[in-house]
Amino acid sequence: MNKNQKPPFKQNAIALSFTLGVHAIAIVGLLFLGLSKPPEQPKKLTTVLVKPEDLPPPLAKEVEQPTVAENQAEEVLSPIVDETLPQNLPAAPPSSTAQQLAAQKQKTEQAQQAKLAEEKRKAEEAAKAKQAVEQQRLEEAQKQQAEAKRQAEAKARAEAEQKRKAEQNAKAEADAKARQKATEEAKRKAESEARLKREAQKAENAKLQAQQEAKRKAEADAKAKQQKAAEDAKRKAEADAKAKQQKAAEDAKRKAEADAKAKQQKAAEDAKRKAEADAKAKQQKAAE
DSSP: OOTTOOOHHHHHHHHHHHHHHHHHHHHHHHHHHHHSOOOOOOOOOOOOOOOGGGSOOOOOSOOOSOOHHHHHHHHHHSOOOOTTSTTOOOOOOOOHHHHHHHHHHHHHHHHHHHHHHHHHHHHHHHHHHHHHHHHHHHHHHHHHHHHHHHHHHHHHHHHHHHHHHHHHHHHHHHHHHHHHHHHHHHHHHHHHHHHHHHHHHHHHHHHHHHHHHHHHHHHHHHHHHHHHHHHHHHHHHHHHHHHHHHHHHHHHHHHHHHHHHHHHHHHHHHHHHHHHHHHHHHHHHHHO
């Protein structure tokens, strides 16, 4: 059994630590990519053609002031010394011929650099001029577009205003027609209502007149009936009184006749009894 083998829990801890580290690095990388600015697009390169006659002539005078190119040339011409190597010995001072060659080379480089700088300046000026022309052309095109847009907007506004006025006139005409129609309709409605009202009033008057006529007729009928009843009652009363009087007269006559008859009959009976009594008395007297 290998003694250097680590326990299982230590191996699991190492694997877990490694996994956590990888995830942490991935999260940091994603955060960096999310927070960092996107890479800028490459700038457009402009190619400028330079004619040979536009190039400046070589400089005749020696440039007195040291430039960055001279310093770079001196650095390039200076020997490289490796102090770690034992065989590197101090360099011997250059001879006068080497100095002249170096100076001539330096002048040539300076002239070439000046020529390149002049060419660069002219190229930049040409590029600026071309850019100015392009800018002027672009501005002119933008002005034309702006003018065309302004004219189009003005035309659109004029058409919209014309359309709005036409719609407004059409709406006003429609409103006027609607008002006229409403007025005529209201007039017809008012006339119809007035006619219906007159007819209703006429019918009401006829109804009232009929009611009054019926009332007068009823009153006349009632009065005639009452008068007839009174006359009938008077005639009946008179007839009753006459009949009663006639009956009373007849009753009195019958009573008088009956009384007279009874009195006459009584008188006859009394006379008969008296005659019989007298005859009896006379007979008795005669008998005596």
